[in-house]
Amino acid sequence: MHQRSVVRVGASLIVASLALxxxxxxxxxxxxxxxxxxxxxxxxxxxxxxxxxxSALGLGIxxxxxxxVKQANDSNAIPGWKLEVDAKDDEAxxxxxKNAATALASDKDVIGVVGTLNTSVxxxxxxxxxxxxxxxxxxxxxxxxxxxxxxxxxxxxRPYPTYFRTCTTDAVQxxxxxxxxxxxxxITKVATIHDKKAYGQGLVGTFTEEFKxxxxxxxxxxxxxxxxxxxxxxxxxxxxxNPQAVYYGGEYPNAGPLSQQMKAAGLNVPLMGGDGIFDPKxxxxxxxxxxxxLATSVGxxxxxxxxxxxxxxxxxxxxxxxxxxxxxxxxxxxxxxIINALKTSLKDAKDVESARQATVDAVGKVSFDGVxxxxxxxxxxxxxxxxxxxxxxxxxxxxxxxxxxxESK
Amino acid sequence: MDQFLQQLVNGLTLGSLYALIAVGYTVVYGIVQxxxxxxxxxxxxxxxxxxxxxxxxxxxxTSVWILPVMIVGAMIASVGTAVAxxxxxxxxxxxxxxxxxxxxxxxxxxxxxxxxxxFYDQPQWTVVVxxxxxxxVGYLIGGRVAKIDLSHPVSKWxxxxxxxxxxxxxxxxxxxxxxxxxxxxALLIVGVVVLGALVGTAxxxxxGAAVRxxxxxxxxxxxxxxxxxxxxxxxxxxWVLYEKLISxxxxxxxxxxxxxxxxxxxxxxxxxxxxxTIQRSAIFTIGALAxxxxxxxxxxxxxxxxxxxxxVSQDPDTARLMGINVDRIIVVAFALGAVLxxxxxxxxxxxxxxxxxxxxxxxxxxxxxAAVLGGIGNIFGxxxxxxxxxxxxxxxxxxxxxxxxxxxxxxxxxxxxxILVLVFRPQGLLGARVVDRA
Numbered sequence: 001m002h003q004r005s006v007v008r009v010g011a012s013l014i015v016a017s018l019a020l021x022x023x024x025x026x027x028x029x030x031x032x033x034x035x036x037x038x039x040x041x042x043x044x045x046x047x048x049x050x051x052x053x054x055s056a057l058g059l060g061i062x063x064x065x066x067x068x069v070k071q072a073n074d075s076n077a078i079p080g081w082k083l084e085v086d087a088k089d090d091e092a093x094x095x096x097x098k099n100a101a102t103a104l105a106s107d108k109d110v111i112g113v114v115g116t117l118n119t120s121v122x123x124x125x126x127x128x129x130x131x132x133x134x135x136x137x138x139x140x141x142x143x144x145x146x147x148x149x150x151x152x153x154x155x156x157x158r159p160y161p162t163y164f165r166t167c168t169t170d171a172v173q174x175x176x177x178x179x180x181x182x183x184x185x186x187i188t189k190v191a192t193i194h195d196k197k198a199y200g201q202g203l204v205g206t207f208t209e210e211f212k213x214x215x216x217x218x219x220x221x222x223x224x225x226x227x228x229x230x231x232x233x234x235x236x237x238x239x240x241x242n243p244q245a246v247y248y249g250g251e252y253p254n255a256g257p258l259s260q261q262m263k264a265a266g267l268n269v270p271l272m273g274g275d276g277i278f279d280p281k282x283x284x285x286x287x288x289x290x291x292x293x294l295a296t297s298v299g300x301x302x303x304x305x306x307x308x309x310x311x312x313x314x315x316x317x318x319x320x321x322x323x324x325x326x327x328x329x330x331x332x333x334x335x336x337x338i339i340n341a342l343k344t345s346l347k348d349a350k351d352v353e354s355a356r357q358a359t360v361d362a363v364g365k366v367s368f369d370g371v372x373x374x375x376x377x378x379x380x381x382x383x384x385x386x387x388x389x390x391x392x393x394x395x396x397x398x399x400x401x402x403x404x405x406x407e408s409k
Numbered sequence: 410m411d412q413f414l415q416q417l418v419n420g421l422t423l424g425s426l427y428a429l430i431a432v433g434y435t436v437v438y439g440i441v442q443x444x445x446x447x448x449x450x451x452x453x454x455x456x457x458x459x460x461x462x463x464x465x466x467x468x469x470x471t472s473v474w475i476l477p478v479m480i481v482g483a484m485i486a487s488v489g490t491a492v493a494x495x496x497x498x499x500x501x502x503x504x505x506x507x508x509x510x511x512x513x514x515x516x517x518x519x520x521x522x523x524x525x526x527x528f529y530d531q532p533q534w535t536v537v538v539x540x541x542x543x544x545x546v547g548y549l550i551g552g553r554v555a556k557i558d559l560s561h562p563v564s565k566w567x568x569x570x571x572x573x574x575x576x577x578x579x580x581x582x583x584x585x586x587x588x589x590x591x592x593x594x595a596l597l598i599v600g601v602v603v604l605g606a607l608v609g610t611a612x613x614x615x616x617g618a619a620v621r622x623x624x625x626x627x628x629x630x631x632x633x634x635x636x637x638x639x640x641x642x643x644x645x646x647x648w649v650l651y652e653k654l655i656s657x658x659x660x661x662x663x664x665x666x667x668x669x670x671x672x673x674x675x676x677x678x679x680x681x682x683x684x685x686t687i688q689r690s691a692i693f694t695i696g697a698l699a700x701x702x703x704x705x706x707x708x709x710x711x712x713x714x715x716x717x718x719x720x721v722s723q724d725p726d727t728a729r730l731m732g733i734n735v736d737r738i739i740v741v742a743f744a745l746g747a748v749l750x751x752x753x754x755x756x757x758x759x760x761x762x763x764x765x766x767x768x769x770x771x772x773x774x775x776x777x778x779a780a781v782l783g784g785i786g787n788i789f790g791x792x793x794x795x796x797x798x799x800x801x802x803x804x805x806x807x808x809x810x811x812x813x814x815x816x817x818x819x820x821x822x823x824x825x826x827x828i829l830v831l832v833f834r835p836q837g838l839l840g841a842r843v844v845d846r847a
Contacts, residue, residue, distance in 0.1 A: 240411075240412060
């Protein structure tokens with residue numbers, strides 16, 4: 001018995017040391033092989049939740065990147081170089097995300113990373129990749145602070161020059177919802193509720209600011225606890241102010257029941273939220289009374305875009321086990337942004353490490369027509385395309401209401 | 410004024426829920442001086458039991474007569490859990506230091522939460538449970554036929570060996586044959602059942618022969634045969650139940666919140682009384698608390714069992730000398746708490762329209778607070794404490810202005826009141842002053 005545990009400890013030590021040294025030894029072998037051959041290898045990392053509750057989204061990201069890389073290799077987009085995908089699981093948690101980033105950063109063949117899904121994970125990944133000049137392009141982070149710093153509302157400052165993203169941010173999503181409610185739906189009195197988490201609070205903050213600027217009235221501002229499942233007290237506090245709609249900042253596990261309880265309590269107005277509630281599960285939780293509830297989400301619906309048809313058919317042709325999910329198009333564009341940059345940065349490069357800085361610079365300058373629209377980045381690393389879509393629950397399904405370009409006023 | 414009445418209604422609704430759960434804490438504490446931190450999970454399992462009953466028999470229907478059946482299903486689930494918990498985890502620790510059962514309670518709580526989270530969408534585990542149940546039932550049948558008191562304190566394992574061996578090996582033979590070939594026709598199934606019974610009887614008899622020298626009494630062969638046959642028949646019946654009923658339902662994963670079925674009459678559009686909106690589920694909850702309180706009062710004060718409970722809570726040792734079966738009273742206390750928790754689980758499901766594996770944690774904590782507020786050990790203290798806590802929470806949301814108001818701070822105010830009550834009246838609102846209670 002004692003011996004067995006010694007063996008076990010020994011085995012895990014060996015595995016751990018292998019894992020730590022693996023990157024070094026593998027790239028050593030690679031460079032040995034490369035000196036003889038004509039093609040060199042560059043890796044594009046993926047950091048996304050490949051297991052757990054959000055794995056459907058994460059695996060969609062992984063496969064979309066794989067598709068982009070495969071097409072680049074097939075068309076020999078970068079002469080003399082072969083691209084590889086190295087996907088790491090972050091379990092949608094910060095610690096595994098940081099470990100994944102550290103593993104990729106210590107691999108000298110990694111030229112860029114696509115990921116992450118969660119804003120909170122990116123906050124851990126950014127500082128690991130930045131010192132190594134590895135470019136990171138996220139397909140899904142919507143927290144404005146990632147590109148414009150913690151004080152993004154008053155004093156925007158880019159914290160990491162290596163970070164870019166292909167989706168729009170909450171700084172745009174909130175105002176977009178405000179304009180839809182005020183200008184299109186002709187609603188002047190809203191109540192806001194958020195769950196006090198970074199995402200919800202930010203969303204409600206930007207929404208409120210824009211809605212007031214337009215001339216609307218926020219008649220009640222309340223919060224809930226994310227752990228609560230009974231919202232009667234909040235609903236009773238909101239109801240007497242007679243709002244015409246409720247804007248909710250948070251995710252569907254709270255928003256669904258909130259909508260149902262709101263309507264059961266006689267507050268028969270639509271609930272509107274951000275991409276956090278844009279999920280079929282919202283409708284199952286909110287029940288039959290959820291008809292008319294609204295959500296905004298970043299970008300145009302991928303399956304409706306002309307430019308996306310080819311991506312969808314290519315993706316399906318590859319027979320991946322999981323669908324491309326909500327962020328497939330953005331991941332494909334993110335990978336292509338890196339690949340486009342590599343065309344210039346890797347052309348005359350000796351090895352990957354020396355080409356990293358040039359890649360970061362080149363990603364900042366890319367401009368091409370991607371699956372989700374024009375792909376280009378502004379001075380903060382945010383996408384210049386600010387397309388958002390309003391969805392509405394109709395007959396137990398999310399239906400598209402309108403897709404619009406957000407113009408800053 | 411409308412706003413005040415509205416929040417009063419909200420508070421009473423919330424408070425009724427707390428009160429129903431709090432009774433479970435207080436009854437158990439009053440009798441064994443144990444804070445059963447797993448009681449919140451009993452409440453959660455009650456809600457899941459109701460959902461399970463609904464999915465098994467009424468999926469998609471909404472008529473109101475389903476509700477009583479769901480409540481019965483919820484009670485079976487939570488009483489079963491609570492009684493099993495008492496038997497397996499707390500009874501062996503009856504004379505252990507006070508800390509041991511407390512830690513055990515937390516362990517059980519985590520176990521139950523994770524069990525529901527991981528296995529609710531995978532009904533295969535019920536096969537294991539049903540097999541165990543088959544062995545247990547066979548054992549009891551055998552004991553009944555043999556006229557042995559198997560739970561008598563002087564019974565040892567070798568008194569039970571023949572019956573357990575018979576039931577266990579009969580089920581084992583059945584499992585082996587059934588697993589090798591799951592699609593047997595009816596005649597062969599009868600054959601397997603008979604074979605299992607025969608082999609079980611033989612093994613049981615051998616086990617009896619092996620321990621003959623040390624056994625207190627000889628177990629007769631008919632009893633062994635009855636145990637084996639009973640076990641294998643129950644195994645077959647439960648397998649049919651599993652195949653025809655349990656495995657045909659598409660169980661939702663408990664890793665996310667699960668929508669709770671909406672039943673006519675008790676859910677739906679709210680009622681308007683003047684300016685006050687009253688939810689139908691709120692009426693159900695408050696009504697349930699009222700009915701339960703009356704029945705509880707009757708049970709505790711007017712029945713033999715209830716008076717036995719009072720006696721045990723005052724002095725367990727003397728109560729035992731007076732001929733009260735203290736073990737049974739303790740089981741009843743756990744079951745009583747579980748019944749009310751099951752009703753609370755159903756009404757929480759109806760009110761919040763969804764349930765999840767974590768719902769027991771916060772509700773349990775609040776209910777425990779309510780029990781302490783009202784005076785732990787006092788059943789009506791728990792009811793009053795629950796209502797007071799609920800009303801404070803609702804009023805704090807409405808009437809405390811500014812930074813410290815709103816639903817963000819409602820829990821803070823609830824606990825501030827708790828602290829104040831404990832400072833100035835440590836025994837709780839309705840608790841009697843007792844010297845040695847901890």
